Structures are given as C-alpha cells and as structure tokens.
Amino acid sequence: MQDKILMDNFQIHMVPCLSDNYGFILSDADGRTVISIDTPDENVIMDFLEKKGWGLSYILNTHHHHDHVGGNIALKRKWGCYIFCSTYDFENKRIPGADEAVKDGDNIQLGDFRIKVLDVPGHTLGHVAYYFPDQNRIFVGDTLFALGCGRLFEGTPAIMCQSLDKIKRLPDETLIYCAHEYTKSNLEFALEIEPGNEDLACRRAHVLAKREKGLPTVPTTIAEEKKTNPFLRSHSKLIRDTIGMNDSSNIEVFTEVRKRKDSF
Ligand code: ZN
Ligand code: FE
Numbered sequence: 246m247q248d249k250i251l252m253d254n255f256q257i258h259m260v261p262c263l264s265d266n267y268g269f270i271l272s273d274a275d276g277r278t279v280i281s282i283d284t285p286d287e288n289v290i291m292d293f294l295e296k297k298g299w300g301l302s303y304i305l306n307t308h309h310h311h312d313h314v315g316g317n318i319a320l321k322r323k324w325g326c327y328i329f330c331s332t333y334d335f336e337n338k339r340i341p342g343a344d345e346a347v348k349d350g351d352n353i354q355l356g357d358f359r360i361k362v363l364d365v366p367g368h369t370l371g372h373v374a375y376y377f378p379d380q381n382r383i384f385v386g387d388t389l390f391a392l393g394c395g396r397l398f399e400g401t402p403a404i405m406c407q408s409l410d411k412i413k414r415l416p417d418e419t420l421i422y423c424a425h426e427y428t429k430s431n432l433e434f435a436l437e438i439e440p441g442n443e444d445l446a447c448r449r450a451h452v453l454a455k456r457e458k459g460l461p462t463v464p465t466t467i468a469e470e471k472k473t474n475p476f477l478r479s480h481s482k483l484i485r486d487t488i489g490m491n492d493s494s495n496i497e498v499f500t501e502v503r504k505r506k507d508s509f
Contacts, residue, residue, distance in 0.1 A: 262286035278356025284316030306330040307386025308372040309339035333371030367405030368395030391465040393431035394476040402500040417468035428462040444472040
C-alpha cells in the first residue's frame with residue numbers, strides 16, 4: 246500500500262526543450278516540493294511552472310553540458326532553488342550555481358522523495374544518474390538512451406560499460422528517463438548491427454508509430470533496453486556475427502559497436 250500512496254502523490258512532467266532534449270519536472274501532489282532534472286531551457290521550464298502556479302525547489306544536474314545546465318542560473322535567480330551535482334563536476338566548478346556535491350550511493354531526501362545517486366561516468370567523467378526507488382524511476386541524462394548510449398567524450402569504453410552495467414542491474418520494470426529523443430536514429434543503427442533480433446523488429450514498429458504521431462519514446466524500461474539496446478548486448482551472438490568478433494570480450498565488442506555508431 247505504501248507504494249500506491251506514493252505513486253498517487255507525485256507527478257512527472259516531460260517538457261520538450263531545444264531541438265531534441267527533454268526536461269523533467271517532478272512534484273508531489275500539491276506542488277510543495279518541485280524538482281527539475283537538468284535545465285535544458287529556462288524559458289520552457291519557467292513557462293511550465295508558472296502555468297502550474299509552482300515554484301522550483303531543487304535542480305538535480307546529471308552532467309555539465311550546456312543543454313543540461315543552461316537554465317540553472319536563471320531558474321535559481323527566480324526561485325532560489327538548491328542545486329545538486331556530482332562531486333567531480335562540483336570540484337571542477339563546471340555546474341553554474343551548484344550548491345552541493347553528491348556521489349555514488351548517496352541518498353538524498355527532498356520532501357517526500359527519496360533519491361539514490363549513481364555515478365555513471367563515460368559520456369563525461371562527472372556524470373550521475375538519479376534513481377527514485379519508491380517511484381521506480383531513474384533519470385540517466387546522456388548515459389543511456391532508448392536503443393543507444395551517450396558518446397564517450399571523456400570516459401573510456403571500459404568506464405562506460407561499468408556505468409551501463411550498474412543501470413542494467415536495476416529492476417526490470419524501472420522506467421528510464423533519457424535526456425534526448427534520439428530513438429529513431431538509434432533504431433536504424435540497432436537494426437543494422439543486430440539483424441535478426443526479433444524483439445528489436447517488434448520494437449521498430451512501436452517506435453515508428455510513436456514518432457509518426459510526434460509522441461515521445463521516453464520513458465523506456467530496463468527490460469526493454471536489455472532485449473534491444475545494442476550497447477547493453479555485447480554478449481549477443483547476432484551482434485558478434487555482424488562485426489566478426491565472436492571470441493572478443495564484452496568490452497571489446499562494446500568498443501567496436503560504439504565506434505561504428507560514432508560514424509554511422
Ligand atoms: Zn551531454
Ligand atoms: Fe545532452
């Protein structure tokens with residue numbers, strides 16, 4: 246019953262920002278505790294909050310890229326919200342307006358929300374994900390995408406694999422909120438690298454139908470990604486056949502798949 250009560254008492258809103266980002270705004274039932282996951286566009290987020298009649302209590306930043314922190318200062322100036330980010334980004338002073346550093350395993354309590362921090366470096370070295378175990382949701386920034394993963398700007402393939410494994414170990418039904426709508430182009434790559442994956446063929450129809458109607462493909466789930474996301478499937482015989490790497494390690498396969506996606 247406890248879960249049900251919590252489920253009924255919170256809301257998640259997705260606000261499309263910039264060309265293909267999603268902003269995520271979470272609130273308890275009456276808008277007392279309001280959290281923005283990253284701040285891709287202060288104007289879109291402000292408009293949304295003003296329409297709701299809400300203020301902003303907290304920002305949880307996943308990493309320092311501009312399309313994730315660009316609205317921090319304007320939103321903080323307006324509402325005085327408190328900003329969390331990774332220890333690495335905090336120490337390197339690359340999160341505008343940051344108040345507090347968090348690290349892997351930290352538990353933060355914001356109003357009724359209990360949030361667990363996961364360090365997930367790879368896309369950048371200071372990347373974190375925010376897991377809401379009571380709500381069964383995780384916000385992964387640019388680490389994992391539906392059918393894809395983030396580019397390795399700062400981390401090595403081995404570091405990224407470790408981060409993806411960490412996410413992969415969450416319960417199958419966990420909803421994953423990725424920060425970009427990249428699914429359609431990720432799908433094309435996935436089909437090329439793992440032809441013959443029947444789950445992928447099935448997902449193709451769902452993704453295309455959604456995008457034709459302009460609907461988001463986010464959130465996705467751990468179960469779905471494990472079945473169809475090539476970056477979580479280095480063990481797949483089908484992928485290994487495509488790239489001719491049957492005797493290689495999972496990290497070697499991941500490295501090659503990521504390399505091919507970069508030039509796809
Ligand atoms: Zn990024
Ligand atoms: Fe991004």
